[in-house]
Amino acid sequence: MANEFDVIVIGAGIAGISAAIYLKRSSLSFLLLDKGMVGGKLNYIHKIDNYPGFSSIAGIELSLSLQRQMKQLNIESTYGEVNKIEKKDNIFQVRTDSDTYKCKATILASGSSEQRLGIKGEKEFFGKGVSYCATCDGPFFKNKEVAVYGYKDFAFEDALYLSSICRRVYFILPKKSKASEAHYNEVIKKENIQLIQGYKLKEIKGEQFVSSILISNEKEEKEIHVSAIFPLFEQISSIQFLSSLKVNNCNGFVLIDSSNSTNVPGLFACGDVVNKKVKQLVNAASEGAIAAISAINYVRSFK
Template sequence: GGGPGGATAALYAARADLKTIVIDKSLGAGALGMTQKVDNYPGMPNATGPEIVRTIRRQAESFGAEFVQEQVIGVSLDGEVKEVYTGSGTFRGRAVILATGSMGRASFVPGEERLVGRGVSYCATCDAAFFRGRPVAVVGSGEEAVEEALYLSNFAGKVILVHAGRQPKASPHLLEDLEQNPKIERVPGRLLEVLGEQKVEGIRIAGPEGEQVIEVPGVFIFMQGNRPVTDYLMGTVPTNPDGTVIVDRETFETRVPMVFAIGDLLGGEVKQAVVAAAHGALAAVNAEKRLRGRRQARSDWK
């Protein structure tokens, strides 16, 4: 995750001369990246969310941190060397800081969960090639949905973007690309059901003119909620019943050694960008301490 928590963790880790890679879906995929006005982030009055994130990222990059735009689809965290799997390859490291926020969904629409892997997907990079020359639907109103629709247009015969409101909430240049892409059709609406028995056969949506069925063999869903995003962990990191990750509140280490979690992945905190940033700094300090075998974190970092 590359929001304020992940970017700040990268800043502290890179400044400590640790090789640091941040894997993030998109600048606009997180809660802060979608916020157009922020009044209470220290030192940056009246900034937009993307401006804050970009500023922290640039500072982290100045110390050598690398930001990679990828979607994480799985992990292996048991060994001394952790592995993080993406649609284009595997990243390895001795410590992992989880900073994926809480825009996950707590529930599925009818038919969705049953047809995951049989036409329902959450990763265009992973599954676009399966629908080469065929029509697909993309459901979502944020920047991530727009980016994935544009990516899918390189493979699919037609892309139907189902979104709430008059238009998706995305950067102007992405909206311009969307308008100019002849393979993408925009349909205002809300997903009600994924249709099909053994495989996806279509979706049912509620639009301005009532319900309608769109026949497609694949649907890519990028809807957002307020549940911690932990699906990529596949149950490898212990969580509370509400989905929040269990950590040591002093070190931010989870119950899996050398795996840390911060920000909105945790419960009981005020959900603010500055809180996530503080968590990121502390997690990086403690990760560096553990990696270099010291008992105490460095106190001279300024």
């Protein structure tokens, strides 16, 4: 049947592509679905300095390289936004805006997205000084003055990390800190971190790249000259389409075991959609491979 597959992979970011490469090596039929651009987040990363095999590569280059590899292996990606997945008699029914597919196993590789602020300059300067990933982009601002915007533990962790690379870190807290006491105390001890509490980020300014930010409270507005701003709020994972499966998750991030299996038999997950601390390309690719191998073994157990 045209719309029936052994495995369906949802998301063609690096995790989903890696899963597809491993699936291609088996004799199983599979479908790789994505609602956007093949390569996912990779397409928006300015520069990657920590992926094995490349001392430095633009995200779009790595994405194109993966697409060339897919072409060589005869792997296609099909457009479709998955909006519902159901399971009946060991068969998954995957619905997109235009089609319904059936499969024995599903690999969830739908990634996550950053919480955007929706303020002036945020979209224009994304990748030009606006970054949602200090681990990834911090080193590009070595010895520069940068700002962090957030109030939870991970914003504190990243402010500390940036303070080890950057000359000065302006840490703007829109509300009272929700970080642990240990993190808070560590941050206030750092000489090159300046805490600015109770201010909201209003605008990001610059010409070609970020040159300053505007912050304000009820009383005043301030302009701070920085080369980068890191708004560090929660990542969002939207797995609403899985609701009927009752997948164990933590705020939308899926819980898996060491074989990348979820609590739903036949449903595997990999990459940024997984509940984990380190969200990087290298482990997304690795998890894609593990999820594919687990899915292959699962499907074969029925044959």
